[in-house]
Amino acid sequence: MASPSTALVGLDPRPGVPKPDPILVVDDVERRFGGLTAVDVEHLEVQRGVITALIGPNGAGKTTLFNLVTGFDRPSSGSWTFDGRSMSNVNAAKTSRAGMVRTFQLTKALSRMTVLDNMRLGARDQPGENMLAALARPLWRRREQEITAKADELLVRFKLDHLRDEFAGSLSGGQRKLLEMARALMSDPVMVMLDEPMAGVNPALTQSLLGHVQALRDEGMTVLFVEHDMHMVRHISDWVVVMAEGRVVAEGPPEGVMADPAVIDAYLGAHHDTDLGDDALLADEVIEQLEHEAQVEEEEHHGKQS
Structure with a gap:
């Protein structure tokens, strides 16, 4: 059986290019904050199963777009569909139930709850959340056992099982990233959206996270992630979308998109005096700029925590 990524072979690498089997389709989505337009995406399709x-540079609108399509923010205008269903202005809880879940750049683990309890929170269909049902233990006990068993399986998979009964606040930054990804899987999502999964992660856990992201795709899920780590982008991506100043300025396979003049312009400024013939050199310059921005963001992040 052919991999879903083979469907992308031969596509015209241009902004808004139609995909053979898109799971997420965004049309004319704008988000304005006063006089600032943070997002202005005319058309974007995300291929299923890849x-x-x-x-994009800092301030390109990547996280804002994430917030919009996952229901954490409302657009000024525009619409989008997920798996063929209109999701415009649907709140975050309903978006998650539809099968689209996300993680955050700054992890949202509940630090005064155990790792296991954090995992349990991510599960669907919990009868104990109903006030009347909660009073009758037999109505929710069996479901709670099922949820706990699933949580334990995922903790083993993400190598967090030895921390099962520890408070989430005691975990390292990388372990919190793993916990958030594992918790997202508790709801059996169709699409997982990861906001800078490598931010603040030490090198020892980086390879583990890379493997987990690839495993999601191999299991049939769609993955869309925001990232500054160009090693990760080039290593595991099937397709790359580039944003700048709120717009999609380029799309394409990872091996070619870095040499796109629009991408070079977005990261390095006007390039009319640059020799565009040396694609490899230009790609390296873009990557260096990305890595510099990632380092600055990480230092700022650690500064806020200290």
Whole structure:
């Protein structure tokens, strides 16, 4: 059986290019904050069953677009569909139940709850959340056992089982990233959206996270992630979408998109005096700029925590 990523072979690498089997389709979505337009995406399609990277300079609108399509923010205008269903202005809880879940750049683990309890929170269909049902233990006990068993399986998979009964607040930054990804899988999503999964992660856990992201795709899920780590982008992405100043300025396979003049312009400024013939050199310059921005963001992040 052919891999879903083979469907992307031969596509015209241009902004808004139609995909053979898109799971997420965005049309004319704008988000304005006063006089600032943070997002202005005319058309974007995300192919089902592949790993798509969303990259761009700081302030390009990547996380804002994430917030919009996952229901954490409302657009000024525009619409989008997920798996053929209109999701415009659907709140975050309903978006998650539809099968689209996300993680955050700054992890959202509940630090005064155990790792296991954090996992349990991510599960669907919990009868104990109903006030009347909660009073009758037999109505929710069996479901709670099922949820706990699933949580334990995922903790083993993400190598967090030895921390099962520890408070989430005691975990390292990388372990919290793993916990958030594992918790997202508790709801059996169709599409997982990861916002800078490598931010603040030490090198020892980086390879583990890379493997987990690839495993999601191999299991049939769609992955869309925001990332500054160009090693990760080039290593695991099937397709790359580039944003700048709120717009999609380029799309294409990872090996070619870095040499796109629009991408070079977005990261390095006007390039009319640059020799565009040396694609490899230009790609390296873009990558260096991305890695510099990632380092600055990480230092700022650690500064806020200290």
